[in-house]
Amino acid sequence: MDRRDFMKMTGGTILAVSSGTYAFQFLVASGRSVSGDNIAAGTVRWGMVIDLNKCIEGCTACLDACRTENNVAFHGDNRWDVHWIRKVKAEQKIGTESKEKSILLLCNHCDKPPCAQVCPVQATYKRNDGIVIVDHHRCIGCRYCMIACPYNARYFNMKDSEHWQNEERPKRSHGVAEACTLCAHRLDTGRQPACVEACNNTGAGVLFVGNLNDSDSEVSQLIADRPTKRLREELGTEPKVHYIGL
């Protein structure tokens, strides 16, 4: 046997083994598929209304609640910190009275999410009830979604977080992307998201989460009655977070 045959043989072996592995993977994947959704598409569409006029200056109740509920990583370094919801101060570029406003920013759970469109492994996806969520078991950490999101709403776990504030809920390993989940685990069991609860406890009542498809729900009523705005509507991503008094 000369070198030629050796090459052929090795090549053949590698080809056989790798194709076998892939075939096996596809078989395994097809066997594991779980079908059926919790909700039929179109019945529930979770959305949020934020009444910025009522938001208290300097209050961080919702931010803290989110951090403790979901074990969101905090390292004290603005390069790596993860913020599912964050509060910024902004002022109008043009205008006579330049009053600073506090604005809450979070994932908008777009109806046409660009982040889910670009995810190469379908780790980011839109659930039937409209929540955009990351499957951290699947994310490979390519960070393409962070590039695609026009709202800077996605964050990457650059570092392992040491604290485990809420032992009921998982934290994330380093190397996966994440964003607000609208507390899907709470909504699924009929509770309100942590930020909404915390906000209501302070008595401000800024945040409302509800079904946008149901015209009797609080959020739909608010949207119908009050002038609301969404962030960068011109992009066509159809965000589901509506702001009053932006």
Add this chain to the structure above:
Amino acid sequence: MEIIFEKLEGKSLAYRMAMLVFAAFAVGGLISTWIVIEKGICVTGMTNRVPWGLQIVMAIYYIGLSAGSLVISGLYGVFGKQEYKPFARIAVWIAMLFLIAGMLSILTDQGRMDRVFVEPFVHFNLQSMFSINPILYSGHIFICVVYLWALFTERKRFTTIIATIAFGWAFCVHSGTGAIFGFGARVLYESPLLPVSFVTAAMASGTALMILLIVGLFKITKRYLDDRLILWLGQFLAVCILVVVYFLFIENAYRAYVVELRPAAMYYLFEGLHSILFWVGLILIGCVIPMFILFRKKTGQTIKWIVFASSLVVFGVICERYVIVLPGLTHPQEILTGMHITQSAIQEGVANYTISLAEIAQALGVFGVIGFLFLWGMKFFKLMPTEAVIYDQIGMIKRNEYQKRREAKSIKSSE
């Protein structure tokens, strides 16, 4: 006349030293990759505002080199230019290796490298450019292997067919890579022109690299190389650069002209480190000086100047890749229309990115792996032609003269 290909001896000091240096690079890259796996992306310069860094820059650069050098092999395979046959094998070999380099760069950039080999194949997302590209890439490598095999076994017809496929595929590969950015949401990425300008830049850098490589290899191994081959490649390179400049101009002129995009264009062209890289690295060093050298009669017809110009282009295209990837990320996205953010928990406004040591080590590591494989292949396969001659009258006369000189020299040295 038959062209004889042979293996490199691989016993000289230079060869061994080069192998050693590449191996050292590779080890360094491995170590830093391990650190990144253990500690997370925080050891690199990337942040939540700037999620892509040097590794992606290098990845698209390598993929560009790959597509470009395949063009050189296409001169023989597709267009039937017999005089470029000596370079065909090296070109395909290099094309294959640089594509592997690109994939390695992307792989080592991922947050969870352990999942990369399973999830993208099991859960395929047709809408994602990142999902389509790996198919193009692995297809490219496969085609390169078949192409090499066709070249080794000297199958004329089959070579033409596979070369044509490879040629087209290389275009797809690079357009796809450009589409990762061009179809993105960022202001400075969004441009249907980007895939096309990616391809032209790739051709320029690939040609430049092949010139460097061919001249260097023939010089070191003391083989005869007909000047006119390189001169023609030099002119081709000049035209490629011209097209690159044209696309760059159109793109930036469009951005500067449209009122909406003007602030972004101003940011791109005149603010920060990347604007220096743009003007000095890309425009001056990468385009203007090489074009000046190559189009000028006196310098454009000398091998030394062409080699110099090529090395400038190879550097300039790295700058080009850098100014494609990073300004688009550091440029702030306008989240709140008509407002500006005064206080925030994350970096608002222009983000900054500094290349970290870990990333440099990783990039060098990938380069080391590829260099090592390249040299190893030169020893293991019959890639290197004994000589590169144009078989016409002038060519034969020149070659004979060269041989006489060589013989005279060897006699002299043996005395």
Add this chain to the structure above:
Amino acid sequence: MNIKNIIQCRIGFFAALLAIIIIIYPLGYSLTDYAIANDRAEAQPFLERTAPEITDCVEDTIYMRYHHWELLGKIREEIVRYGKRGDVSLDTCKKCHTSRVKFCNKCHDAISMTPDCFGCHYYP
């Protein structure tokens, strides 16, 4: 034909054999260890009934021993991707098998396997 020649002739065969051995080595390693682990006294899983109303596991012991990762994967898929939060989850396991060190790690250590779960999910 001397020994050197024979080795040279068979070099391809040996190389292929080596490649196959390298590829299947980890598999065989864990399989044998798996078999051993089932017999080892120290690998007997630990059980602590803190919830007296629970008398039985969600599936029978043999199924759990050989397929618990499949079950967990399936539950995970349902919860994460479809929002079906049924009554079974990783937290259900915690009710009886209160200690990871005494329960999960027993077998996992014996077959030298480190599941990714506990980096993110809290299991004391």
